[in-house]
Amino acid sequence: MSALLPSTARLLVARTARAQRDGRVPSLVAGVARDGGLAWSAGHGDLPGPADDTQYRIGSLTKTITAITVLRLRDEGRLDLDDPLETHLPGTPLGDRTIGQLLGHLGGVAAESPGQWWERSPGGSLDELGLTDDERVLPAARRFHYSNLGFGLLGDVVAGVRGRAWADVAHEEVLVPLGMVRTTTRPVAPAATGFAVHPWSQTLLPEPEHDAGVMAPAGQLWSTLADLARLATFLTGDTGDVLSPATVEEMTVPAGVDPSQPVWAGYGLGLQVQRVDGVTLVGHGGSMPGFLAGIWVDREQATGAFVAGNTTSGMDGGVPATLLADVRAAEPRVVAPWTPEAPPVDPAVLGPWYWGPSPYVLRAVPGGLLHLGGLGRPGRSSRFRPGPDGTWIGMDGYFAGETLRVGPDALHLVTYVFTRSPYDPAAPIPGGVDPTGWSPGH
Structure with missing residues (x-):
């Protein structure tokens, strides 16, 4: 791991300080990962502990961890992305939607679970949700529709196949092997308190902390900058045998988007993907009452940036992408030298x-x-x-x-x-080739 140059670090500090002030975030932490670890971090505001070791709830970044648990099962042959949900989680009204569709938010599943606002309500079991046909809001594979409920169902699939709770699977098979030992389902000190900031005054209201139950795989986890640095490193290809690099690359391929176009945004398998100014970034944003977070990775530069703050709204979600652009401009990656190799064909x-x-x-x-x-x-x-x-x-x-x-x-x-030549008459071309051949005109 190599630290950033002082001039680059100064620029990033200034950017994150402005984001904390302008967003009126009680505390904000930001970091950059490269060369396998946390290369820079900073905190602004009232932090209860060190910037790199203070927990914040990371919301939907949890979905990336959930996707990894699902893809481990796929790579082991325990399930297929084309499997209907019914195969692994029988009895729901969404049984015809596939595992792959749920991972890519293409299942037409309701955005939220039925009942009270799940992000502020203690969660129960799948049976207690009482799913009905109302949760089938769109035809399958018709369009992208972000679904927290879909990832709650995926967590239950993982639990059913593994025979133990999703949180235990995520801890044992993903977080511990990656060294993300400070990523947990409930806060462990030092951890920030979530706040709502009054829209018209400079006052705070504490937000409740809770266990989301069956919806936990959609947004339960708490993490630190040091752990998010390890997740960023994983997404650049240093997978620690949790997944193969090929599977991680598969996660980054967006569905329903033409990635050859210069500007686009899409969703892969548990990852958001965007391309702006010729640069493709992969990662995820996250929000829960009292917290906002985001992680973005530039795989070509092998660099990641992440931010977390303890406010329900207001923090600029574009900070990680801006930090990556700053690092790319100030300290572009020196690529490995080209070396000759034998061609793989004649x-x-x-x-x-x-x-x-x-x-x-x-x-x-x-x-x-x-x-x-x-x-x-x-x-x-x-x-x-x-x-x-x-x-x-x-x-x-x-x-x-x-x-x-x-x-x-x-x-x-x-x-x-x-x-080897245009419209070779000897080739099996449908419709054949006009026997008069090429000529200057008719």
Whole structure:
């Protein structure tokens, strides 16, 4: 872990101090993680303990931890993301919605649980919620609809498959292995008191602290800057064997959004994803009465930033992204040197190919991968990883999940046939090629 330069630290201190003052936050802590640990932290206001070790309730950042517990089960073969909820949690009116849809907020499930405001009410069991068809607010997979209830149900799925409470699974399988020993379901001193700040005066009202019961997987956890630094490091790829790096990357892929566009925001599997000014950030925001929090990670820079404050509203949720932009500008990551490596395919098949009249190029890229993309003009592009029997599987872009077959005279990809010359008459092109061939005109 390398500390930030004094000039960079000064800039971040100034930014967080202004966020605490302008947001009228009783206390605010912020940190930056890189090189595997907490590289900078600061606190402003009335802190009950050290900035890096004071607990704040992190609200919906809990959903990322819940998603990790679910994906561990998927990677073990205990469930599939296409499994209907009914398979693992029978008896709910949402049984036809899939595990993957719930993880990505695509299940059309009600935003909140029925009954009283769950974020201020002691929670009970799933049976006590009394779910009805009213919780089916949209058709499945029709659109993104953020659902706290969906993550409460996912927590019950984890508990059912593991045979013990979701909180115990999260503690034993995620938090302890990652070294997040100060992340707990209830506050452990030193911990900040949650407050509401009066909108028209400079006065405070304490907010209640409670156990959300079955809804805990949606927003129960308390954490510290030091622990959030470890979570940020996990999201950059240092997964500590809790998940594979490939699964963490899967979490960061947004559903229902075209990630090739310059500006967008979406949701992956337990992670929010946004792309602004050419930079993709992954993380999550969180709120519970008395607390606001957020964590964002720049995976390309292997840097994360996070903030927590003890106020119900008012704190600027964009602080972590701003801190990341400051660090990126002041101390850009020095990338590892390029080194040559043997191509993963016969070098003769690399280079220009044509889909009809459109020029493409097949390249070998670092890590034993292939990349197929437009040559000299826009085109549908994807990276490919090795698949079975000499095939290649699309990792991203238009051809994600599709199978590429590489031959000496043609590339076969879905219904696409790429040839060495535009509309090669010898290739199996639907509709054939006009026998008159290319000419200056009619």
